[in-house]
Amino acid sequence: MRKYELTYITKPDLDAGALAALIERVSGFVTSEGGTIVKTSQWGLRQLSYPIRKHREGYYVFSIVELEAPTLARLEQRLRLTEDVIRYLIVRADEDGNTTNVETTDVMGGAADEAPATMDAATEAA
Numbered sequence: 001m002r003k004y005e006l007t008y009i010t011k012p013d014l015d016a017g018a019l020a021a022l023i024e025r026v027s028g029f030v031t032s033e034g035g036t037i038v039k040t041s042q043w044g045l046r047q048l049s050y051p052i053r054k055h056r057e058g059y060y061v062f063s064i065v066e067l068e069a070p071t072l073a074r075l076e077q078r079l080r081l082t083e084d085v086i087r088y089l090i091v092r093a094d095e096d097g098n099t100t101n102v103e104t105t106d107v108m109g110g111a112a113d114e115a116p117a118t119m120d121a122a123t124e125a126a
Helices: 016-032 069-081 119-125
Strands: 002-010 036-052 055-067 085-093 099-105
Touching (some): 002 036, 002 069, 016 055, 016 069, 069 085
Antiparallel strands (some): 002 055, 002 085, 036 055, 085 099
């Protein structure tokens, strides 16, 4: 199993109970795919750099998970279909603690200027 860093932003209008339920639901997505949650931390409500789906703020949640690589697509599909998650990012964590860009995904598809970076774009920029 590989370690991945999963960061997601939720809608700002969630109350504490709904946010906790959403975190448990996302954790359930990981465990249902055969993965494990190593660590989860809430970064709190933060202002976004630009509006996402008309939201200017969002709750940030960061998790370190262990998953098999083939199950990432199913996890991403579930995150994409979760209405309270407005954006997410999954990156592979190397053994030395650095991260490698696996995939950046815009949940709603976004406009052309908000197009997500892919592995090819990341290698071209390097």
